[in-house]
Amino acid sequence: GGDLGTLSSSSWNEEHFYAKTNIRLSENKKLRFSYLNTFREDINRYSQSKTNPSGIPRTFRPEEGHTLFSAAYEAGKIAGWLDNLKVSVSNQTFDNVVENNREGSTKITQIIRDRDENMLGFGVQMTSPIAEKMRIIYGTEYRYENIKETKLQYVTTKSSGAVKLVPSTDGQTPDGTYDVINAFSMFEWNISERMKLFAGLRFERAHLDSNPSPEDLSAGFTLDDIDLDKQWGASTESLGALFSVGTNVDVTVNIATGFRSPNFTDALKFGVVSTDNIYLPNPGLNPEH
Numbered sequence: 001g002g003d004l005g006t007l008s009s010s011s012w013n014e015e016h017f018y019a020k021t022n023i024r025l026s027e028n029k030k031l032r033f034s035y036l037n038t039f040r041e042d043i044n045r046y047s048q049s050k051t052n053p054s055g056i057p058r059t060f061r062p063e064e065g066h067t068l069f070s071a072a073y074e075a076g077k078i079a080g081w082l083d084n085l086k087v088s089v090s091n092q093t094f095d096n097v098v099e100n101n102r103e104g105s106t107k108i109t110q111i112i113r114d115r116d117e118n119m120l121g122f123g124v125q126m127t128s129p130i131a132e133k134m135r136i137i138y139g140t141e142y143r144y145e146n147i148k149e150t151k152l153q154y155v156t157t158k159s160s161g162a163v164k165l166v167p168s169t170d171g172q173t174p175d176g177t178y179d180v181i182n183a184f185s186m187f188e189w190n191i192s193e194r195m196k197l198f199a200g201l202r203f204e205r206a207h208l209d210s211n212p213s214p215e216d217l218s219a220g221f222t223l224d225d226i227d228l229d230k231q232w233g234a235s236t237e238s239l240g241a242l243f244s245v246g247t248n249v250d251v252t253v254n255i256a257t258g259f260r261s262p263n264f265t266d267a268l269k270f271g272v273v274s275t276d277n278i279y280l281p282n283p284g285l286n287p288e289h
Contacts, residue, residue: 012043012061028076036068052103064096083135084127092119108156111168113149113271120144130187138185145178147264151215171218171270171281174226176210178264194244205233206261210268218270218280225283226268232261232287260288 020034043061050058070090078085094117102109125139151172156163182204189197212226238256245251262285271279 010045012040012045014038014040028078030074032070032072032074034068034070036066038066040064052101052108054103054108056101056103056108058101060099060101062097062099065094067091067093081128082126083129084125086123086125086139088121088123090119090121092121093117094119106158108158109166110154110156112152112154113172114151115147115149115173117148118146133190134188136185136187138183140181140183142181143179145264147173147178148175149173167215169218170278171221172216173264173269173271174210174212174216176208176228176264176268178206178208180204180206180261196242198238198240198242200238200256201235202237203233203235204259204261205231207231208262208264208267210264216270221281226281228267228283230267234259234287234289258289262287 015038017037018035021032023031023033025031040061041063043064044057045059052058068090069092070088072086072088074087075085077083094115097112097114100111100113121141121143123139123141125137127135127137129135149172151168153166153168154163155166182202184200184202186198186200191197208228208230210226210228212223214223216226217223236257236259238254240252240254240256243251243253262282265279267283267285268281269279270281
């Protein structure tokens, strides 16, 4: 801190709970369950908590929480055409409350954002032999996200202490859903003890659907601008080889294509982070290839 003196401490209270169990149903069948819960409160980070003239933090997080539940079933040597099967399901929740405080000569403006996200996931992966030294790994995955955000703005008159709820003018991220489904396959060929070839194919489709309301808007945007119902999809491919050139040395060569669709934050997030950092939606985004 140089000559700044003692800096305000970063501090928060944090609680965790984690449980996991594995159940072996038979020699080739297993069940796995896990649960994680993380909760933080009174989060005051110096890097984000510069103070106003009266000492009120500019950014403060009263609480944030994250839960994750997952379950998986795995079975091996099921049939001659199926060596391995994995089925998994999961559910995640996020809750994040952020207070932004801006103090002027006569008033203090407090903006409270509460963002809730719920994500459901499902996946199946299988492995099947094709020939003595060939196999294919294939499956599908699905993810569904439900996103909600509320925003309240309070203005306090310093002289009287009166507090007034005032409509926000800098927008908020609209509620909506985002889901992704994909199907994939990976072919592997062990040509010899020193060489393996593999090729992959994947198709992905993403769907974004927003449900904006008038209070979500900022100047320059209309409801039609942020009322999105878009789908993107593409296939990606990969080809590679692995060579063993020594007892402990492998060389790999890969060539692949990639795809990334815009997510909810990319396309629709509103928010003033600081005086020189502002999030604005870009509803016209296209996927990256």
